[in-house]
Amino acid sequence: MDPRFDDADEAFRREVAGWLVRELGGEFAELVDAGGPGREHEHVEARKAWERRLGRDGWIGLGWPEADGGRGLSWQRQVIFHEEYARAGAPGRVGHIGEQLLGPTLLMFGTPGQKAHFLPGILDGTQLWCQGYSEPGAGSDLAAVSTRAELRADGWHVDGQKVWTSLATEADRCFVLARTEPGSTRHRGLSYLLVPMRQPGVDVRPIVQLTGTSEFNEVFFDDARAPAEDVVGAPGEGWKVAMGTLAVERGVSTFGQQMGFAREFERVLAAARAGGAADDPVIADRLLDSWMQLQVLRHTAVMTLGAPAGSTPGTEANVAKLMWAPWHRRLGELAVDVLGAAGTVTAGPEVDELTPAQRLYLFTRADTIYGGSDEVQRTVIAQRMLGLPRGPA
């Protein structure tokens, strides 16, 4: 039983599950469990086709207003979609940055013209987006923006460098935070620009990570262009818009993420049983801890994130991040620890031939860094949620 859903919701769940079984049993069968964090390099073309299939059958923009091309579904049904998506092992999305970040931002801050221009391509899965916030050397300090843009007669000219940009090689466009008022500092004088990726002024260089693969990229803008009207919100008010995007970077998809975590946990548990590690009481206790904490994550999300659609989140997202990121990292440790010595042997001689357990182990080190490091989450929670005073600046 689940306190969140009624019978009609459960019927919707069956509809989603049925669609996923059908689609993943056929031409997209190879995509089960493919893609996702740490595995963005897998089956990219097939996953683009999958994105278009999602769009064709109306599974993108479930919570968007019908007037904007969405389906206007309740948060319960959105949760159900994400849960079933994860439960089925459906592939890591290539369109989620557009659907979950840029789309909601345009719904909040975009002009009617911008919405008409950009939302359809997200909804039908044909236009992919990437995010241009972080800059080299700035770490979690998002206000340290050096990328600059200037509005001339022929539109925006953008120069600078972004980093840790997922899916930059696949994306058609990038939403970029750029300094448009020369001499401004920190949060002031920034604008939120929509920059086409397929142009001579944009250069994408993959970053090789500790996994041997490249989920992240550096993006170089060298006199890159964007149309004058492709600025979201007023010029100079990009910070407010970007914070709006960050605030929606969670929400209903959390429950899908947790379903994915549960699948990962089950695989670790199965490996522990198969290899005998489950008989080691210390390992058994760690498995129990991990499972219990996963239930706690879920209970906490139900209570704090299952809020009516459209409500603006406070620090709940920070609490959630500070719970799941370290949890996931510990699961990665457990994944190799249950294998013992075998956990140190890879699947093959190439640097990126890791076992799934090793990939989980290594890639989860990023969970506590990206999207606001644990340290930044703690500071936000302490100052905004707990009201502890800022120290001397």
Place this chain on the structure above:
Amino acid sequence: MDPRFDDADEAFRREVAGWLVRELGGEFAELVDAGGPGREHEHVEARKAWERRLGRDGWIGLGWPEADGGRGLSWQRQVIFHEEYARAGAPGRVGHIGEQLLGPTLLMFGTPGQKAHFLPGILDGTQLWCQGYSEPGAGSDLAAVSTRAELRADGWHVDGQKVWTSLATEADRCFVLARTEPGSTRHRGLSYLLVPMRQPGVDVRPIVQLTGTSEFNEVFFDDARAPAEDVVGAPGEGWKVAMGTLAVERGVSTFGQQMGFAREFERVLAAARAGGAADDPVIADRLLDSWMQLQVLRHTAVMTLGAPAGSTPGTEANVAKLMWAPWHRRLGELAVDVLGAAGTVTAGPEVDELTPAQRLYLFTRADTIYGGSDEVQRTVIAQRMLGLPRGPA
């Protein structure tokens, strides 16, 4: 085998052990395992007599220069004395503040007259001391001194309040850090005064702790007097002297402390075996952790603290404190946890009728607070040992 000692040292060990067996087998038998942190209220008069016996037989001031009445023994022999003292379960000292804090301070900073006047009473166990550093509300900020003293024709007049003063009810004198230059702030303008406790201007009020007993006291100075010459170091330079005292607040006695820890661990282990908790693998793993960490404490002390007598310690003492205090606190937790439900039942209906396990459990909460909290230790290690820069003031 032990890398620190030679055969002659081991012969000295037998001499110490023999003396302890003899003395603790007779009139002082009731003092075995009595006194010490969290148990300062036990057998106070008998422990004063024991202090005098130690003095009579030459066991106080082992490392002090012979010219000052000490025995000038090597650090190895001092270590051996402390180890055997703890191994025998000899009682918590009442004279250690004089021997280990004030004495070394006078040896470093005292005038010949002061040494001649104060050292003999420490060495023969007849004069007891207490420490007047901390003030109410100041926490670990030792420079926040409000107690003030003024030198008039008839000597020092002292007014103010100290807190967390151990053994204040027993002590004959107190070394007090007082502000002697009106208008001075922080470390400047302080003097290190030797104030008699048995006078009308001194009032001692015991603080009842969470254990229900009173190991600590508040000490009120209301026009208390001290002779003009009883200031150590120059007036106004008390901070330097006090820091000197703090720096010696460790050293060879560490090894005795660790021997005491080993005795405590053995008791916890015995209780775990007797009650069956040792069969719980999680408890067994915690016992193993505790034991291993105790060996690590010892190896670390041997490497960093077993330095030649007289050498000034750096941050080794901070590292040692940050290791032993949390370890001891965890041992306290283990002590009640191995008892399970029985650990929640006391020895009797009065508030201070705790079992030894409960006393260890509760009193070790103080270990991470007093003598520089864990937080202060971390800051000192980060800035002085690791060279991390101070933040904005």
Place this chain on the structure above:
Amino acid sequence: MDALFGDEQRDLQRTVRDLLTREDPGPAVWQRLCGELGLTGITVGERHGGAGATTVELGIVLAELGRALTPVPFLQTAVAATVLDRSDAPPAAEVLPALVAGGLVAGLATPAPPTRWPTGSGPALTGVLDNVVDGPHLDLLLTPAVVDGAAVLVAVRTDAPGVTRTTLPTLDRSRPQARFALRGAPAVEIGDAASASRATDLLLAAVAVESAGAARFCLDTTLAHLRTREQFGRPLGTFQALQHRCADLAVLVESAWATARHAMWAADADPAGAAVSAPLAKAYCADAFRTVAGEMIQLHGGIGFTWEHPAHRYFKRATSTDLLFGGRAWVRSVVAERAGLPAVR
């Protein structure tokens, strides 16, 4: 922070908090909790004089009692009343009105492995029930037992012949305990094995939500201290290392509250789920409470170590919460078994 709370539930929370903040923690509080507000019967059906609410509302009251650490046998009595109400066995109708009015104090034996349950033939039970929480106050004791070879839930009047009660001195002075030695004590069956299991689960969930409330108080009090107390010339709360530790504590407190609340919801609404979520909540919340109470002492410094400061009372309550009610190892083993996870042994 609580998406599932309604206005009525917030009113209830406010009413209880006001009462516990205003009143001295003496007999008057007990009278007002029972008689005036009728809270011991909050979950009891109206046919027995109760308020007919769910275990969710009981959880709200328990969290406030945990917050205030009020030394009344409320948790035990309200849990017993709920168990009796849901059992519908004949004794229920007999004792529930008195329980609701506060004239009778009831409670469950602290959970233990079945090997330690009292046994008997017919209505006469023999065995020892140790560390029974609120034992000195109990008029009626509920316990799982093995009667004629079958596991059942029974009720024993503590003044009956064959019952010897020994009051135990306790570290946590706000939570008295007694040992009951039963020698052919008369017992009335009030439920089957499943009822016994559900009763224990409800007790565990109730303890969890009480702990979650207490843990939040510890954090709130610590934050208030850090915001105002100055050291090294600035409020302690401005120090980043302390801020980060408080953030971690806040995560513990929020998640404990969510987990306990879910367990209290499941107790009435999802009994199958409660079989896992109740012991899980007890294990998690007791652990969280113990951590937060320990940090409350540490972050208060010396003052938190004194008898006059409330920190030690919460620390002792956290300890007794963790070690009683079956203890950590047992309650975790129940979770593992019911969730189909490998046993820790």
Place this chain on the structure above:
Amino acid sequence: MDALFGDEQRDLQRTVRDLLTREDPGPAVWQRLCGELGLTGITVGERHGGAGATTVELGIVLAELGRALTPVPFLQTAVAATVLDRSDAPPAAEVLPALVAGGLVAGLATPAPPTRWPTGSGPALTGVLDNVVDGPHLDLLLTPAVVDGAAVLVAVRTDAPGVTRTTLPTLDRSRPQARFALRGAPAVEIGDAASASRATDLLLAAVAVESAGAARFCLDTTLAHLRTREQFGRPLGTFQALQHRCADLAVLVESAWATARHAMWAADADPAGAAVSAPLAKAYCADAFRTVAGEMIQLHGGIGFTWEHPAHRYFKRATSTDLLFGGRAWVRSVVAERAGLPAVR
């Protein structure tokens, strides 16, 4: 920080650090370590061409190799040379000169419970030795074995008939592994059961001190980053929360170093004590190293997550250190057994 270090030992440390810092980590380093400095034979008696030092000096070299993560089969070869030198069995005189000169690479099978040792009758051994560290390079493999029912320490030439070597691809690319399948492989006995046990203990102590050196490098590198890298307008190292975490890491690094050094001292000077201190040091230092290497990534932020930054190499080395050489559970069980503590089972 190190009260027991003398000038000669400090000179040795400096010499090795200079070499490893200056040279590319290629074959030249191996040649200089063996031929020029004679370090594979540092503990070997002068009669076999060694330097006649103790295991303490070997520990100094190993810590530096851990610091630099130089991918040479030094640890294994030097440990094997020490074992052979102390065994005084006839094969020692035969192979030691080649080991000292670097012309022969030797090593021990990764420790395992006796149930997994190869067995044989007479000199022909059968069994599988898995995850042998530096296995691809080994000319001579030492392993505990059961021969004619008795536990002994034997040496097997890896080019002998009956020996099949399979190179394993490894997560930690600086520490290659191989699996050896022995089918009637010819083995020479070089010691009894006690020798086998001491050999394993020395390997564990050596791994511990290597880890301690590596952990210190991780901390040093992290501190350098925090001192210089600015964020939010000031050096990261000024943030108190990071300062406090570094302090905790420093305590781990200092104590790991002390513990590993003690184990290396005991290997020669106190064999009875080494039976506990070696597995204890391995368990403690591997754990400390893993913690520090993980924090090295975290405190470097995104840059520490890239292939080009050294953090991941240390993180992978820490992982292999913890999981190999018998693994955490086994090595801790050895400590518990030898220290007379309750078994964790």
